[in-house]
Amino acid sequence: MTRSRGGTDGTPLLSVRDLRTRIRTDDGWLHAVDGVSFDVDRGETVCLVGESGSGKSVTCESLTGLVPQPPAEVSSDAVEFDGESVADRSEAELRSIRGRRIAHVFQNPQSALDPVYTVGEQVTEPIRIHEDVSRSTARDRAVDLLRRVGIPRAGERLDSHPHEFSGGMQQRIAIAVALAGDPDLLIADEPTTAVDVTVQARLLDLFRSIAGDGTSMLLVTHDLRVVAAVADRVLVMYGGTIVERGPVEAVFSDPSHPYTQALFDSYGVSDGASIAERTARGEIPTDGCRFRAECPHAVDECAGGAQPAFRSVADSSDHAASCVHYGPDGDPSAIRENATSPMDSRAERGAERRSTDPAESPATPTPDTEGERR
Amino acid sequence: MTEEPICSVRGLEKHYPITRGLLRREVGRVRAVDGVSFDVERGEALGIVGESGSGKTTTAHTVLGLEEPTAGEVRFDGDPVSELSGDERRDFRRRAQLIVQDPNDALDPRMTIGEAVAEPLRIHGLDDADRRRAIVADILERVGLSGDDLDRYPHEFSGGEKQRISIARALVVSPDLIVADEPTSALDARVRSEILDLLDRIRREFDIAVLFISHDLDVIRRSCDRIAVMYLGEIVERGATETVLADPAHPYTRVLLSSVPSLDPTDRELGRPLTDTVPNPSDPPSGCRFHPRCPDVIPPDDLSVPEETWRTIAGFRFSVQAGELPESAVGDRESETPTSGDGDAGGRTATEVRRAVGLSEELRDPEAEAAVEDAAAELAAGDVDAADEILAAAFTSVCERETPAAVARPAGRDADRDATGTVSCLRHGRGGTSEPARSDGDGKNES
Numbered sequence A: 001m002t003r004s005r006g007g008t009d010g011t012p013l014l015s016v017r018d019l020r021t022r023i024r025t026d027d028g029w030l031h032a033v034d035g036v037s038f039d040v041d042r043g044e045t046v047c048l049v050g051e052s053g054s055g056k057s058v059t060c061e062s063l064t065g066l067v068p069q070p071p072a073e074v075s076s077d078a079v080e081f082d083g084e085s086v087a088d089r090s091e092a093e094l095r096s097i098r099g100r101r102i103a104h105v106f107q108n109p110q111s112a113l114d115p116v117y118t119v120g121e122q123v124t125e126p127i128r129i130h131e132d133v134s135r136s137t138a139r140d141r142a143v144d145l146l147r148r149v150g151i152p153r154a155g156e157r158l159d160s161h162p163h164e165f166s167g168g169m170q171q172r173i174a175i176a177v178a179l180a181g182d183p184d185l186l187i188a189d190e191p192t193t194a195v196d197v198t199v200q201a202r203l204l205d206l207f208r209s210i211a212g213d214g215t216s217m218l219l220v221t222h223d224l225r226v227v228a229a230v231a232d233r234v235l236v237m238y239g240g241t242i243v244e245r246g247p248v249e250a251v252f253s254d255p256s257h258p259y260t261q262a263l264f265d266s267y268g269v270s271d272g273a274s275i276a277e278r279t280a281r282g283e284i285p286t287d288g289c290r291f292r293a294e295c296p297h298a299v300d301e302c303a304g305g306a307q308p309a310f311r312s313v314a315d316s317s318d319h320a321a322s323c324v325h326y327g328p329d330g331d332p333s334a335i336r337e338n339a340t341s342p343m344d345s346r347a348e349r350g351a352e353r354r355s356t357d358p359a360e361s362p363a364t365p366t367p368d369t370e371g372e373r374r
Numbered sequence B: 001m002t003e004e005p006i007c008s009v010r011g012l013e014k015h016y017p018i019t020r021g022l023l024r025r026e027v028g029r030v031r032a033v034d035g036v037s038f039d040v041e042r043g044e045a046l047g048i049v050g051e052s053g054s055g056k057t058t059t060a061h062t063v064l065g066l067e068e069p070t071a072g073e074v075r076f077d078g079d080p081v082s083e084l085s086g087d088e089r090r091d092f093r094r095r096a097q098l099i100v101q102d103p104n105d106a107l108d109p110r111m112t113i114g115e116a117v118a119e120p121l122r123i124h125g126l127d128d129a130d131r132r133r134a135i136v137a138d139i140l141e142r143v144g145l146s147g148d149d150l151d152r153y154p155h156e157f158s159g160g161e162k163q164r165i166s167i168a169r170a171l172v173v174s175p176d177l178i179v180a181d182e183p184t185s186a187l188d189a190r191v192r193s194e195i196l197d198l199l200d201r202i203r204r205e206f207d208i209a210v211l212f213i214s215h216d217l218d219v220i221r222r223s224c225d226r227i228a229v230m231y232l233g234e235i236v237e238r239g240a241t242e243t244v245l246a247d248p249a250h251p252y253t254r255v256l257l258s259s260v261p262s263l264d265p266t267d268r269e270l271g272r273p274l275t276d277t278v279p280n281p282s283d284p285p286s287g288c289r290f291h292p293r294c295p296d297v298i299p300p301d302d303l304s305v306p307e308e309t310w311r312t313i314a315g316f317r318f319s320v321q322a323g324e325l326p327e328s329a330v331g332d333r334e335s336e337t338p339t340s341g342d343g344d345a346g347g348r349t350a351t352e353v354r355r356a357v358g359l360s361e362e363l364r365d366p367e368a369e370a371a372v373e374d375a376a377a378e379l380a381a382g383d384v385d386a387a388d389e390i391l392a393a394a395f396t397s398v399c400e401r402e403t404p405a406a407v408a409r410p411a412g413r414d415a416d417r418d419a420t421g422t423v424s425c426l427r428h429g430r431g432g433t434s435e436p437a438r439s440d441g442d443g444k445n446e447s
Helices: A056-063 A091-100 A119-130 A135-148 A166-179 A197-212 A224-230 A248-253 A258-265 A333-338 A344-358 B056-063 B086-095 B113-123 B128-141 B147-151 B159-170 B191-207 B218-221 B240-246 B249-258 B309-320 B349-354 B368-378 B382-393
Strands: A015-025 A028-040 A047-051 A072-075 A076-083 A104-105 A185-190 A218-220 A233-237 A239-248 A310-312 A321-323 B005-019 B025-040 B045-049 B071-076 B096-099 B177-181 B211-215 B228-230 B234-240
Touching: A015 A056, A028 A056, A028 A218, A028 A239, A047 A056, A047 A224, A056 A072, A056 A218, A076 B056, A091 A104, A091 A119, A104 A166, A119 A135, A119 A166, A135 A166, A135 B191, A166 A197, A166 B177, A197 A218, A197 A224, A197 B249, A218 A224, A224 A248, A233 A248, A233 A258, A239 A248, A239 A258, A258 B191, B005 B056, B025 B045, B025 B056, B025 B071, B025 B234, B045 B218, B056 B177, B056 B211, B086 B096, B096 B159, B113 B128, B113 B147, B128 B159, B128 B234, B159 B191, B177 B191, B191 B211, B191 B218, B211 B218, B218 B240, B228 B240, B228 B249, B234 B240, B234 B249, B309 B368, B309 B382, B349 B368, B368 B382
Parallel strands: A047 A218, A047 A233, A104 A185, A185 A218, B045 B211, B045 B228, B096 B177, B177 B211
Antiparallel strands: A015 A028, A015 A072, A015 A076, A233 A239, A239 A321, A310 A321, B005 B025, B005 B071, B228 B234
């Protein structure tokens, strides 16, 4: 269910076209984000997945001017939020959008929370900055927010300091601070990376419930499992470019770009006939297909110019890959052969599913990767 | 395996005193590791999995003699580590190596990697520099780097390459045991996969035992022959990795497994413990340490309600104990004083509290019904402690009275006893006596 936010129907909440962020380093310009285009629809959760250095975090930070300029330079054809351009806003205007309409959550809640102030003060601060409300109203709202993110006995804990909470609870508080301005878009950068899996499970539940309330989310992660748990759509990034995009089920059932396949292979879900040995190391190309130096399917056409045009990989027109083999002259069958969907082997989670839903548990006990061992 | 294990741990305890005041009076103890026993066979990969606070890293450090155990014994190749001295101790330090999570912690930025990898050789008495260089070049090749990298500095390498260097550094002195403490947690998925492959290859090639310490079940699943699951300083389940992960017997193992999101986006259900609060290791719960969070905690013998209702009651009880109740289930104590004193102070009634915790229907068991009603009334009045006492008295589980002994895991599909392992859970029996365990409805009880 999408909240009515007064926006024009049909236009995406966030629309990004040809975003480029380069950062000046001692060795010259680093093209951290190199021509990224995507939309986030109202009420939608989009995951940006990639490895460190793929540009996924810089992409998010570039949207709201969080990347320091200089040393960075951000340019784009368009960054439109709710139908209006934010690309050429002043710092003051950006600050007003940031926090209220677009809020950020980061990996480490300690960096978002000030140890000196109470939790109540930190949750009420954005409310009082962005809205003209009394102290007591703000306080009531803060209690509601803390309750919303699952802080038990929120009313009593308003006067506690962040260090009195566990890491998972601190992240919840940081999320409450982010939600305080009632944002339309929540940008979360590796929000569950620093916590234990049982804590992560609860945070993922929370993100899903926030999404269920109609808040759009752009979630950055390196973890395909997190993507599978929360995403509506996926953007796979490599070397500052998006290489594959599509609805989460399409991408996970049919990973199509050789890089996406390599990423899935590393989760040990394939049969081992993978491209385990990375063919090359070192510099990532800055033209054509950025993955070609590592790609087992690389051909001459992969080099030069802009990244390969996005082509639909299957019947689903939304699911597309930036790979020459899917082009009019290409033949993706060799890549296809390699593809192993994690959805083919549900056995890995068969065991614990058994107690909740016996019918769902597959009969085949162990994935092949394990059968080879011992 | 008939050979003696390379490393044998018995009754290991490591407690850290909590001191207070100028005289550092001991006011309590963090029981980081509390009675842990396991063997690492020669050439095998054993994985210890657990969350933060489970004691897995402390266990690893104690095994390596980096910390003195409070009690218990670690034997390396038959000899008690604590009694080693002089040359024996130095030899132990050579034979048991550590790989840490962040290779930056292991590598001196001012040392070339050739020097870094040669350092252990020098320390352990290889004085011939040319020979050292030759050995180091060979080792670097074996871990997937090049002999030409010898004179480069750590900052010139990626995180994965640095981890390869620290593996080379561990490997260069021909150890018998490598303790790998979260060796891939700082790495991207593809690099992680390569490093695990490398460790696996090295283990086979040189017949080195590896003790993996990890919070990541994917890592353990992929790399380890056997697994030991730790919770609050204790091993709760162990056995062959494949069988334990395919058919987990301990409720905590099940919670852990089901908390990891599936790679199938159509299967988004995530498991959850009964309560979320991890108890303080300085004051661990009595009996089974997992009982306040256990979805399968055993009901009192005299309670006659359906299993599902019991789970709700147990959830109510332990949420009250952990202070995890939803706001809607607790009255406001402060507003009680001046105006009214009975029941619905703070605007809540016992009925509302019961609805909030999912127990609005009257229970068939009259004693249970009375206890739930009384506790709800206390909560409505804002007295959490009184509610806690009522619930604790009325719904005492055997799990909080008795400490479960490690018993054989129920033999699953394959009845291979070696692969069966053990589980410490009263649902599976009390150990010693052969009293049948209660069934939790999925046929996993011993009979």
